[in-house]
Every structure is written in structure tokens, then in C-alpha cells.
Amino acid sequence: MEKLKLNKKRGLLERQEHDFILKNPEEPELYRYLFSYDEIPKIAFNDRKVPMITPDEWWITDTSFRDGQQSTAPLTVKQIVDLYKLMAKLGGPKGIIRASEFFLYSEKDREAVRKCQELGFKFPEITSWIRANEKDFQLVKEMNIPETGILVSCSDYHIYKKMNLDRKKALDKYLGIVKSALDAGIRPRCHFEDITRADFYGFVVPFALELMNLSRESGVPIKIRACDTLGYGVSFPGAALPRSVQGIIYGLNTYADVPPEFLEWHGHNDFYKVVTNATTAWLYGCSSINCSLLGIGERTGNCPTEAMCIEYAQLKGTLDGMDLTAITEIAEYFENEIGYSIPPHTPFVGKAFNTTRAGIHADGLLKDEEIYNVFDTEKILGRKPVVSISNTSGLAGIAYWINSYYGVPTEHSLNKSNPVCLAIKEQVDKEYAGGRNTVFGDGELDDMVRMYNASFHKVLQNKLWNEMNEYNKK
DSSP states (O other), X not given: OOEEEXXXXXXXXXXXXXXXXXXXXXXXXXXXXXXXXXXXXXXXXXXXXXXXXXXXXOEEEEOIIIIITTSSSOOOHHHHHHHHHHHHHHHTTTTSEEEEEEOOSSXXXXXXXHHHHHTTOSSSXXXXXXXXXXXXXXXXXXXXXXXXXXXXXXXXIIIIIISOOOHHHHHXXXXXXXXXXXXXXXXXXXXXXXXXXXXXXXXXXXXXXHHXXXXXXXXXXXXXXXXXXXXXXXXXXXXOTTTBHHHHHHHHHHHSOOOGGGEEEEEBOTTSOHHHHHHHHHHTTOOEEEEBGGGOOSTTOBOBHHHHHHHHHHHHSSOTTOOTHHHHHHHHHIIIIIOOOOOTTSTTTSTTTTEEOOHHHHHHHHHOGGGTOSSOHHHHHSOOOEEOBOTTOHHHHHHHHHHHHTTOOGGGOOOTTSHHHHHHHHHHHHHHHTTOOSOBOHHHHHHHHHHHOHHHHHHHHTTOGGGHHHHHOO
């Protein structure tokens, strides 16, 4: 029977055509027409478009010490604490990075939690991720952690094929686990694993409705983390469930009465869509995006924290207290202290992110860096744009490198007609003509400047800018 329901966010009556009752088929629904396994997965459309209902408030949560650690060498206690401090700096006093989840399995895990708790930061709030058993619930209580993540896999791939249950048995098991958490005084966060391959109306919505009933009865917020475990989510308008990100978020909001602040999106990057999918979740009714530093996580990784900080600033038009220079500090910490190698072309954190080799780009930077730099990276990220000198850099690239490397003030900067630039360009061309196929390092170029003109090199090294005019005239 059709029902009318007031959508409080939109202020309109909407027709609700379905009662969402659990379907419990004998055989699993594997959506073989989408996921045939021996072919690339297919993206289906039904042209059903949902409205963009954006929450008033957005934030980021962190899984670097949980999902991130599952895919890299284990972090030490000190490294976890140091990164937690940098995360707090990045998120700022308003808690744009709202929470961070930790393992509790080993004594090292628990020591890291205690050290972070001792810092007394309001944000990120320390939460946990546990196995759903009484022993682990007790551990959460002993550690004085208010919220924990609980794995509640929701696709038939997991329910039937991994857990050897049917949907009814899985639902009963999950609800029992959530009730145990509530009885233990713990705020549950339910991780709907593999939601982009799940029967949305036949399992996801009925389960979410049960959780919201429990939340109302207990007075405790029960959060739902929509986990795009294999990165199947798509953000295309009119895409069909189960792969439609906006369809999932809208459906949980509208059909299961899950408020935006109870919803969290957790994506993976298997199909290069992790950032776009996360942003789509924000725009369509999900307040929280679960991320990891540098995007480190299972297989292709999670949504990068730094990417969503930049997305937040683009969409909100404000940093809301975030300190984005911490992004550069985090990247440097991973490389210098942890020994993690960041691919150089990774946006915002890779060494080549604001580096150019092309002479035409370097010429633009030399005239006005805004021409070829995405924003003032020196002010916002603490990273001045640089050039790498190769066979395509030209005189402009060499001039820009000298000004950047030695920190020459704008009013004293060299132009590309300077004799030093001409001499270095001649040497660079000679080496490439002789078969060189690598870029020049800073040390090599510094040596070239010194060999060509030792007194000029001394002026640059000692920042004797008042003496620069003499060399600029030559």
C-alpha cells in the first residue's frame, strides 16, 4: 500500500511505495549480469536520478591505523602518536578530521591508544575496530573508548559464500552483536561490508531500519559505514543499484531513516573512483567520509585524507581551521621516518606534484607562477613549485631552478638571458647530446653554477641579494 511521508529536509510529501521486508532467498544473489568475474564488471543504468540533499556539516574520519596498517609494515607506537598529532593539526580545532580508529589486538596497539589518549585531544576522537565477541567488547570498555566499529558484511558474497549463512541468520547474528555492544555501554558503528554488491532493498534497507529502531529505543546513535569494499561504486547520474553511490546514500537517508550524521562512506580505489565517489556521498546526504593518510589501504588503497581536505575546501569555500601545511609534514614523515616511498606524481604529496620539466611551463612559472600552479602551494601546503632540469626545460627552466633553489627574492630574480643560465643550458644540451637520459639533480646543477662563476655562487649561497643587481646586468 502506498504511503505518504514528509521529507523534512526538502519540506515535501513523498510517496513511499514499498515496505522494506527482508528477503531470504535460498540461493545468493550475486548479480552475475554485473559481476561475471571472468569479464570486466558492468555498469548498468536505469535513469532513476535522486536529488542532491547535502548535509549541513561534513567531516572526515581516519582509518590509517586500521585499514592502512593492514597493507603496510606495522607502525611503531611513536610513529602512530606522531601521525596522530599531525592529523590533529591538519583537521584543526573544529575537528574536520573527527575521529580515528585503532586496533586493540596487541599490547603495542593498546599502548599506542593510551599514548594518544594522554595527549587529551578532542579531535580526532579515538575509536576502535574489533571482532564481534564479548572479550573484545570488554577490551573496548577497559580502554575507555566510547565507539567501536563492528563488521556486518551485507552482500550475499559474504553472507552465503564466506559465512555460510542465509540473510535471516546473518541479520539475527548482527542484531545480537549490536545489542551486546549497547549492553556494554559502547556506541556501535556498523560496517556494511561490500554494500556495492548487496541486495539494497532486500537486505541493506531492512537491516538499517532495524538498527535505527534500536537506536531510537536505546537513545544511542548507531552509525552505519557504507563500505565500497572492492571500489565498485559509481557516481554517474542514473546509474543503477547496487553500484550507484548517490542511490545508496539517498536510499539509506530516505527509506531507512538514517540521518546524515549517522552515515559514513568508506571507499576503495580499485577503479580509480575513490575521491569522486566520496565527494558524491558528501553531496547526496552522507556527513562523514572515512579516509587514510596518503590513501594507504587494502589493494589499491582507501580515499586519501589529504584529497578530501582539499575537496572540502573547494566545496565549502573555507578551510574551517584546517592547517594544510600538515599534509606536507605528513608526506615528509612517511618518507623520512617510516621509509614509505610516495609515487612522485601523487597529487599534493608526491615530489613531482608541483614540479615541471617542460620549458614552456617553466617559462610561465618564471613570469607568474599562477599560470602553471594549481594554487599558492607555498602558502597553503608549504611547498613552492619547482622545476626539474631535463632536455626539455630550456633557459626558462634553468632560470626558474636557480631562483627557486637558492630562494632568490622576486625583485632580484634572474631572467633566462642571464649568462649563468646560458652556460648551464649549453652544458645540459651537451650531456643529452652525448646520450644522457636522466634529469639533473640539484647537486649537479649547484656544482655547475659554482664552476661557471664561483663569486656568483657565493652570493647565492650566502643570500647577498644586494649584490645580485651586478650579476643581473651582465
